[in-house]
Amino acid sequence: MQPVFAALAAAAALVVLGGVIAFVVLHGRSGAATAKTTEDTQTSDSARQATTTLLSDTLRRNELFAQLVTRLGVDEARTAAARVALESAGFDFRNMHPGDSVTVVREDSVPVSLSYHLDLATRYDVLFAQDSALAQFVTEPVETVEAVLRGVVEGSLWRSITEAGASPQLVEGFTEVLRNSFDFRNGVDKGDTFALLVEKQYVDGAFYQFGDIVAVRYRTAEQTTEAFLFSESDRRRYYCDAGGRSLDRLLEYPPIVDGRRTSDFGWRFHPIRRRRIRHNGLDYAAPYRAQVRSVSAGVVARCRWQSGYGRSVLIRHEDGTTTRYSHLAGYGPGIKSGVRVSKGQVVGLVGSTGLSTGFHLDFEVRRSGKAVDPLEVLASGYRQVPERQMHGFRRMVLESRDRMKHAGQP
Numbered sequence: 001m002q003p004v005f006a007a008l009a010a011a012a013a014l015v016v017l018g019g020v021i022a023f024v025v026l027h028g029r030s031g032a033a034t035a036k037t038t039e040d041t042q043t044s045d046s047a048r049q050a051t052t053t054l055l056s057d058t059l060r061r062n063e064l065f066a067q068l069v070t071r072l073g074v075d076e077a078r079t080a081a082a083r084v085a086l087e088s089a090g091f092d093f094r095n096m097h098p099g100d101s102v103t104v105v106r107e108d109s110v111p112v113s114l115s116y117h118l119d120l121a122t123r124y125d126v127l128f129a130q131d132s133a134l135a136q137f138v139t140e141p142v143e144t145v146e147a148v149l150r151g152v153v154e155g156s157l158w159r160s161i162t163e164a165g166a167s168p169q170l171v172e173g174f175t176e177v178l179r180n181s182f183d184f185r186n187g188v189d190k191g192d193t194f195a196l197l198v199e200k201q202y203v204d205g206a207f208y209q210f211g212d213i214v215a216v217r218y219r220t221a222e223q224t225t226e227a228f229l230f231s232e233s234d235r236r237r238y239y240c241d242a243g244g245r246s247l248d249r250l251l252e253y254p255p256i257v258d259g260r261r262t263s264d265f266g267w268r269f270h271p272i273r274r275r276r277i278r279h280n281g282l283d284y285a286a287p288y289r290a291q292v293r294s295v296s297a298g299v300v301a302r303c304r305w306q307s308g309y310g311r312s313v314l315i316r317h318e319d320g321t322t323t324r325y326s327h328l329a330g331y332g333p334g335i336k337s338g339v340r341v342s343k344g345q346v347v348g349l350v351g352s353t354g355l356s357t358g359f360h361l362d363f364e365v366r367r368s369g370k371a372v373d374p375l376e377v378l379a380s381g382y383r384q385v386p387e388r389q390m391h392g393f394r395r396m397v398l399e400s401r402d403r404m405k406h407a408g409q410p
């Protein structure tokens, strides 16, 4: 068959298979290997009936990809071809997790395809063709609906919110949203009430994950604390109080454009050292290799790896203040010790070097060698919902309040 037609046929078969696989995943996710034989009369070019068998299983702890697919009856040559195809389709073999499920489709006991499921909505499909393979990344359509979780605090806040149906990440998100407006360490009491208006995502009717937290309310005997997600634009979204003022103070000239500040200056629980230690800066979560810029003009005093800070740039400014940018993946163009930088110049790229659990920038400001709160010493303030968007925002506030209040009531 002409090579062009072979590739087209392969791609078409991949799409069909995708549908079959999706069906199996959503309806057959059990731990143990499942053998399911179905008669497939649709195979166009063979007079006799082909027997299609679907086998799926999950990755065991410390198991390699090759070991799992071999267990599912894939021979060495196809295993090697699948690896090559997956790699070229962007599959990250370092990112495999125990419990990930793989489905192998065999026709007349010959493996014709396999699917590696990352989660309910995403997977890689591999189609075997003669002695090679073709792979593609597939995402299932995700349906998003808004739902309200609410309840009364009995015992720990954590347990009360998870009993109301939240995942651990959602509980963290809830306290994160209100971290600057409510003291969850000392202010939680039995009988307090909470409500979250949150997005729930479904794949083919099965719950997949929580999406954005749209609005929250925490009520104690003394006060009610609320937050509403405001989207000024696709890229500029932040939580506000009902008056439209951001709950978060922001540096007027942050080191990362649109970086999401995840940790503030002060005492906090260190994720790696597993104890409360002083955090001497601000953390900004941002994509890998996002640009890090100098918040003010100055001279590069140091530009090298520095123990827990990883790859780090230290800049001395005219008034003697220094700023440090750490955990970098790389330095900005031309950045080295002694060079002069201007305000806004790219001095580094976001990474996760040193003591770090994810791609983020640690930004520190020091005066006479002492770490100070950047929000205190650098120009910072609150954002306000722009006047032209205030009407829509107010309506969203009223609707969210109403839904959080009446959810679950007849």
Ligand SMILES: [Zn+2]
Pocket: 263, 279, 281, 282, 283, 361, 362, 363
């Ligand atoms: Zn930090």
